Amino acid sequence: MKILVLIKQVPDDVVKVSLSDEKTPDIKNIEKIVNAMDTYAMEMAVREMEANGGEVVVASIGDKDEIRPSLVQEIAVGANRAYIGNLDVSGADEAALSAELLSFIRKIEEQEGSAFDLILTGKESTDEISSQVGALLAEKLSVPFVSSAIGFTKTDAALIVKKETEEGYDVLETTLPAVLSVTKPEYDPRYPSLKNKMKARKAEIPVIELEKAENKVTLTGYDEPAKREAGVKIKEKEAQDAVQKAMAILKEARLV
Amino acid sequence: MKTLIYIEIENGNIQNGSLEIMSLAKTLSDPCAVVIGSDVDNASDAVSAYGIPVIEVPCDKVSDDAEVFILNQIIKDEKPEYVLFAGTLKGKDLAPRVAARNDGACITDVIKADTENGVFTRPAFGGTVLENLKFSADTLKVMTVRSGSFEKLTQGEKAEVTKKEYALPEDALKVILKDSVKEISEKVDLEGANVVIAGGRGMGSKEGFAMVEELASLLGGEVGATRAAVDEEWTTRIHQVGQSGKNIAPKLYIACGLSGAMQHVSGITSSGFIVAINKDEDAPIFDVADLGIVGRCEDILPVLIDEIKKLKGL
Ligand SMILES: Cc1cc2nc3c(=O)[nH]c(=O)nc-3n(C[C@H](O)[C@H](O)[C@H](O)COP(=O)(O)OP(=O)(O)OC[C@H]3O[C@@H](n4cnc5c(N)ncnc54)[C@H](O)[C@@H]3O)c2cc1C
Numbered sequence: 001m002k003i004l005v006l007i008k009q010v011p012d013d014v015v016k017v018s019l020s021d022e023k024t025p026d027i028k029n030i031e032k033i034v035n036a037m038d039t040y041a042m043e044m045a046v047r048e049m050e051a052n053g054g055e056v057v058v059a060s061i062g063d064k065d066e067i068r069p070s071l072v073q074e075i076a077v078g079a080n081r082a083y084i085g086n087l088d089v090s091g092a093d094e095a096a097l098s099a100e101l102l103s104f105i106r107k108i109e110e111q112e113g114s115a116f117d118l119i120l121t122g123k124e125s126t127d128e129i130s131s132q133v134g135a136l137l138a139e140k141l142s143v144p145f146v147s148s149a150i151g152f153t154k155t156d157a158a159l160i161v162k163k164e165t166e167e168g169y170d171v172l173e174t175t176l177p178a179v180l181s182v183t184k185p186e187y188d189p190r191y192p193s194l195k196n197k198m199k200a201r202k203a204e205i206p207v208i209e210l211e212k213a214e215n216k217v218t219l220t221g222y223d224e225p226a227k228r229e230a231g232v233k234i235k236e237k238e239a240q241d242a243v244q245k246a247m248a249i250l251k252e253a254r255l256v
Numbered sequence: 257m258k259t260l261i262y263i264e265i266e267n268g269n270i271q272n273g274s275l276e277i278m279s280l281a282k283t284l285s286d287p288c289a290v291v292i293g294s295d296v297d298n299a300s301d302a303v304s305a306y307g308i309p310v311i312e313v314p315c316d317k318v319s320d321d322a323e324v325f326i327l328n329q330i331i332k333d334e335k336p337e338y339v340l341f342a343g344t345l346k347g348k349d350l351a352p353r354v355a356a357r358n359d360g361a362c363i364t365d366v367i368k369a370d371t372e373n374g375v376f377t378r379p380a381f382g383g384t385v386l387e388n389l390k391f392s393a394d395t396l397k398v399m400t401v402r403s404g405s406f407e408k409l410t411q412g413e414k415a416e417v418t419k420k421e422y423a424l425p426e427d428a429l430k431v432i433l434k435d436s437v438k439e440i441s442e443k444v445d446l447e448g449a450n451v452v453i454a455g456g457r458g459m460g461s462k463e464g465f466a467m468v469e470e471l472a473s474l475l476g477g478e479v480g481a482t483r484a485a486v487d488e489e490w491t492t493r494i495h496q497v498g499q500s501g502k503n504i505a506p507k508l509y510i511a512c513g514l515s516g517a518m519q520h521v522s523g524i525t526s527s528g529f530i531v532a533i534n535k536d537e538d539a540p541i542f543d544v545a546d547l548g549i550v551g552r553c554e555d556i557l558p559v560l561i562d563e564i565k566k567l568k569g570l
Contacts, residue, residue: 018384126381130364132364146431220388230548231546239558
């Protein structure tokens, strides 16, 4: 199978983002990493290739110099090749982004000389958390879509996908080409070896110029959520004393 | 102008989030509910009791593909301005597809609506930042709504139920369900719970986590967990609270041995009263706690459990 994994570079998700003086998310000084769920998609694709052959191509849209490190990282993880779609997507909504991805994919396929069998995205990104892009892209491509994929296998005629559900998982059958959005499977993404990292650093990554698509949603501004005030903090040597104090407060508030 | 509401049915009942989007719909424009499924007469009846007209579509083989197709047909007929979904896994699967098929736009996880100005607010960056968004005027406006953000609608005068049938073309059904595996059999209603007791990595072991479960059962509450506790397999995924779990709004939330990572805290900020027990005085969970107890869970929880037992005469 020829698999395309679409990744997004995001601010490190362990760092708390707040608003700057200009009332925009202050992410300048936060290290940029590959979106967590995209790294699962990548690992899933590379495992498939290792087991059954095929190819894995990784691609992302953004400023060409800024996003290169993320693509290099995924080549080190195991992608055969990478493509950069050079476009400032900082203000793009999901509708615009999926339109831009569509034209990006068409251009990659042109350069590759063949179409992809399977396209993987992360289920959601840690910055925007909208879980839309995979679904929008599948609709634009008029191909089957399964969200929350935790695994897949190809049979002679079909693609079998495991989709995470509330109580377990569904086993779904569909045809290729298809788009899957990937959520956390049972395994973690691998750490690339130093050797692979060194090699990837030298990789030539073609840059494809893209045109901006139109937004259907505009941002009128940012806010910070109402802060919850920290209340009483009890610090006692003896658990007994701490619990007595806590119980008094809980009883007073009629919570127990 | 109309607002279509996609109603989700759970074991024959209207899902909580669907009741919440009904009240949002009423503030937007003429609401009209859509109920899709086999054997949904009771559900449609129940929805109509809220004073919202219902379009009922019988469908034996419900799947995302089938529902997207049906919703699309209804949108062609009714020409709504808005289409609302509860922010469930299913809602989030259907909403963007419905938007794309109509060249519309979709906003995920709406938590606040300024209907007068058409501005909708949603969380980003793990819930630490809120975005205020406006749809372009001439586009189909699709939203998923985060659970607990709007009051549930109360019943009103009974409205009409209209049955509509749509033939599903073969080529609309691209994904076929082969098997549904249930690994988790318990029923957990975190979103509707008044009391949630949650445990994190600090519970140390499955046995330690059992104290969280005991306290929850004593207080008649549900058990919540951080992703770390789920990864440790002290409890199942269905208990996870936060960004990739449930958003909850209990009256009382007790956080035991969890640090308060933003992906967890974003799911609990609508709680009435937050209690945190943590041995690390500087744990971020204390910043959002109404009542913090600095101490080790293995010391605090047994005493707390005893006190609650005494109080309940047990
Ligand atoms: C995309 C993404 C989505 C995520 N979604 C979620 C989500 O939905 N829900 C979620 O919870 N997490 C989520 N996470 C993970 C989240 O970032 C944190 O890693 C996780 O919440 C940490 O769990 P924890 O607090 O149990 O563990 P830790 O952060 O390890 O905290 C353990 C705490 O226990 C305390 N402790 C230790 N021993 C004791 C003791 N004996 N007594 C008392 N206190 C003790 C420590 O002081 C510490 O504060 C997500 C992460 C990502 C990247």
